[in-house]
Amino acid sequence: MHTYRTEPGLAADVPVQISEIEYEVTLRENPLFSDGTPVTVTDVCNAFARNMANDLYGSFLSFIDKVTVKDEQTIRITLNSPMGILLKERLALVRVFPAALPDEALSTLPIGSGPWRYESIDGADGGALSFVPNEHYTGSFPATCKRMVWSVILDDKKRTEALQNREVLCMEAAPEVLADQITESGATVEYVPGFNAPFLMFNCLKEPFDNPRVRQALLYAIDVDNLIARCVGGHGRPCTSLLPDYFRGYHRAATVYSYDPEKARALLAEAEVEELALTLRCNDNWVSDLAAAIKEDWEAVGVAVTVQPQATEALFADLSEVPAKGEELPFDVVLSPGDPTCFGNDPDLIMSWWYGDNVWTRARSCWATSPEFKQLSRMLTRARTTDDENEQQDLWNLCFDLIAAEAPLYPLFHRETATAYYAPNLEGYDPISATGLLLLGTTPMEEATTL
Structure with missing residues (x-):
C-alpha cells in the first residue's frame, strides 16, 4: 500500500499464462492458516468465488469466469475475456480464508494466513482489536512484536488525547484542527497526497x-x-x-x-x-x-x-x-x-x-x-x-x-491523508496515502504497539 506494487503472497510466483484467457497460479510451499491448518487450493477457489459473488467487491472481479483446482498446489483462472495489463493487481485483492469457516466466524473472529492472527475483537467505539503473531506464518513479512492493539476511537478529540497521552503510538485520520496539539506532544503529523x-x-x-x-x-x-x-x-x-x-x-x-x-x-x-x-x-x-x-x-x-x-x-x-x-x-x-x-x-x-x-x-x-x-x-x-x-x-x-x-x-x-505517529518508537514506519495504517516491516521500540 506504499507503492501498490504487486508481490507474491500465497503464490510462489506470478501467474503463468496458459492461453489468451487462462492463467495458472501455484501456491508457495506449505502455507498454513493461523490455526495451523494447511492453506489448500480449495480454500483459494472458495475465497475467489465468495468475493466474486459479493455485491460490493464482485465488480472488481467481473472479468473472471471461474477459478478451479488444477492439482494440489495449482489453481486455474479462466477469464470472460482477456484482462490486459491489470490482472496481477486485481488478483491481489482477494484475501484467503478457510473454506469451512462459517459466516459468523468470518464476521467475528476471522482466520487468515498472514503474519498476525486475531486474539480478540471488540469493534465498538471505545473497543479494540488485539493481534498476536501467527506462529505458523512462513511468508516475507513476519510479525515484529509480541502484541499489537488497534483502538477503535471515532471521536477526533478522544483520539488526539489518546495519542498525546501515549496510549497510542500511531493514529490515522489525524484532525487538521488539532495538528498543533499533536506536534506539541512530540508526535509527527505527516500529510500524504492521496485519493480520500x-x-x-x-x-x-x-x-x-x-x-x-x-x-x-x-x-x-x-x-x-x-x-x-x-x-x-x-x-x-x-x-x-x-x-x-x-x-x-x-x-x-x-x-x-x-x-x-x-x-x-x-x-x-x-x-x-x-x-x-x-x-x-x-x-x-x-x-x-x-x-x-x-x-x-x-x-x-x-x-x-x-x-x-x-x-x-x-x-x-x-x-x-x-x-x-x-x-x-x-x-x-x-x-x-x-x-x-x-x-x-x-x-x-x-x-x-x-x-x-x-x-x-x-x-x-x-x-x-x-x-x-x-x-x-x-x-x-x-x-x-x-x-x-x-x-x-x-x-x-x-x-x-x-x-x-x-x-x-x-x-x-x-x-491529503494525515497520519500522526511517534517516529522514534516505530522504526521503519511510513504513512500511506490511502485511509488506514500499514505496519508490515515496522519494528516498534516498545513491547506492545497500540494504534
Missing part, C-alpha cells in the same frame, strides 16, 4: 436529480476552495477529474466544476427547476462541517437545504436493495467520504467501485438504469481487455469525461 474524497451522490430516480443539468448545477454552486481552506486546513485539491492529477492514468475531464454560481442558476433554469428544496444526508463525521458550508452555497443560488447528519451505518441502511420498478428511494442527495484506493489505485478499479454494476449504481445512485451507464460499462470493458496502454488510456479518458458530465456520484476534492 468527500463525494455527492444523487438520487437519479427522483426528479429533478434525474436530470444531469441539475446535478451539474449543484456542483458548480459549491465553493470547493473554501471547503478545503475552512474544513481541512488547506490539505486537499479541488477535483479536475475523478482521479487527482498526481495519479497514474489522470486525465483532466472535459467538465470541471469550478465555482460558478451564475452557471449553476443558468443550468437550473435550463432544467426548468424553480424553488428547489432538498435534504442533504451526510455522515456525522468530518464531512458534517462540509455540509454546513455546502448548504450556504446552495442557498445562495436559491436552493432550500435541510442537512440531515447520520451515522455511516444508518446513512446507507435503506440504500442496499435495488428498488422495485416505479419505487422511489427515500433520499435526495448524500454527502459522504470515500477512498477506494484501499483496494488499489488503478483507474479501472476506482471507476468500477462507484460506477460498476454493483450496489452503488443499482441500489444507491440508481444510475444503472441510464443509457450512459451502459455506455460507460462498454468502454470500461474495452479498456480492461486491451494490452495497448495508449488505447487503454484513450478509453479511460472518455470514461472520465462521461462520469464528470453525468455526475451521478462525484467527488468534490481529494484530501
Whole structure:
C-alpha cells in the first residue's frame, strides 16, 4: 500500500499464462492458516468465488469466469475475456480464508494466513482489536512484536488525547484542527497526497436529480476552495477529474466544476427547476462541517437545504436493495467520504467501485438504469481487455469525461491523508496515502504497539 506494487503472497510466483484467457497460479510451499491448518487450493477457489459473488467487491472481479483446482498446489483462472495489463493487481485483492469457516466466524473472529492472527475483537467505539503473531506464518513479512492493539476511537478529540497521552503510538485520520496539539506532544503529523474524497451522490430516480443539468448545477454552486481552506486546513485539491492529477492514468475531464454560481442558476433554469428544496444526508463525521458550508452555497443560488447528519451505518441502511420498478428511494442527495484506493489505485478499479454494476449504481445512485451507464460499462470493458496502454488510456479518458458530465456520484476534492505517529518508537514506519495504517516491516521500540 506504499507503492501498490504487486508481490507474491500465497503464490510462489506470478501467474503463468496458459492461453489468451487462462492463467495458472501455484501456491508457495506449505502455507498454513493461523490455526495451523494447511492453506489448500480449495480454500483459494472458495475465497475467489465468495468475493466474486459479493455485491460490493464482485465488480472488481467481473472479468473472471471461474477459478478451479488444477492439482494440489495449482489453481486455474479462466477469464470472460482477456484482462490486459491489470490482472496481477486485481488478483491481489482477494484475501484467503478457510473454506469451512462459517459466516459468523468470518464476521467475528476471522482466520487468515498472514503474519498476525486475531486474539480478540471488540469493534465498538471505545473497543479494540488485539493481534498476536501467527506462529505458523512462513511468508516475507513476519510479525515484529509480541502484541499489537488497534483502538477503535471515532471521536477526533478522544483520539488526539489518546495519542498525546501515549496510549497510542500511531493514529490515522489525524484532525487538521488539532495538528498543533499533536506536534506539541512530540508526535509527527505527516500529510500524504492521496485519493480520500468527500463525494455527492444523487438520487437519479427522483426528479429533478434525474436530470444531469441539475446535478451539474449543484456542483458548480459549491465553493470547493473554501471547503478545503475552512474544513481541512488547506490539505486537499479541488477535483479536475475523478482521479487527482498526481495519479497514474489522470486525465483532466472535459467538465470541471469550478465555482460558478451564475452557471449553476443558468443550468437550473435550463432544467426548468424553480424553488428547489432538498435534504442533504451526510455522515456525522468530518464531512458534517462540509455540509454546513455546502448548504450556504446552495442557498445562495436559491436552493432550500435541510442537512440531515447520520451515522455511516444508518446513512446507507435503506440504500442496499435495488428498488422495485416505479419505487422511489427515500433520499435526495448524500454527502459522504470515500477512498477506494484501499483496494488499489488503478483507474479501472476506482471507476468500477462507484460506477460498476454493483450496489452503488443499482441500489444507491440508481444510475444503472441510464443509457450512459451502459455506455460507460462498454468502454470500461474495452479498456480492461486491451494490452495497448495508449488505447487503454484513450478509453479511460472518455470514461472520465462521461462520469464528470453525468455526475451521478462525484467527488468534490481529494484530501491529503494525515497520519500522526511517534517516529522514534516505530522504526521503519511510513504513512500511506490511502485511509488506514500499514505496519508490515515496522519494528516498534516498545513491547506492545497500540494504534
